Amino acid sequence: MDSYDCTATLEWWANPSMCLGSFRVTLTVSMLSDGRRRIAAPRSPMSEPERERLDLLLRLDPVCSLRFEDDSTVLVHVNAEDADGRLVLSPCESAAP
Numbered sequence: 001m002d003s004y005d006c007t008a009t010l011e012w013w014a015n016p017s018m019c020l021g022s023f024r025v026t027l028t029v030s031m032l033s034d035g036r037r038r039i040a041a042p043r044s045p046m047s048e049p050e051r052e053r054l055d056l057l058l059r060l061d062p063v064c065s066l067r068f069e070d071d072s073t074v075l076v077h078v079n080a081e082d083a084d085g086r087l088v089l090s091p092c093e094s095a096a097p
Contacts, residue, residue, distance in 0.1 A: 003030040010040060011065040012057045021057050023050070025087070027066070038076070038089040063092055
């Protein structure tokens with residue numbers, strides 16, 4: 001398998017009952033020569049306020065939850081944004097204490 005596509009949601013949680021922001025994305029996991037590469041692209045064009053909220057959350061903490069359709073989650077680090085506005089993700093090795 002060279003790549004895998006699915007729909008997911010990036011979420012920033014302040015605590016178990018307060019979500020600071022969530023963004024629906026299309027996630028593409030592809031194999032490159034140096035290993036896997038994860039790319040998340042917004043499901044639809046973002047409005048200016050949504051874009052500003054995402055930028056603020058990324059500045060505050062680039063680590064967020066990636067929630068899948070089956071409600072499973074994984075912590076990811078948003079490493080960068082490419083020229084097309086897609087986010088480059090990597091899994092977090094472990095949660096902070």
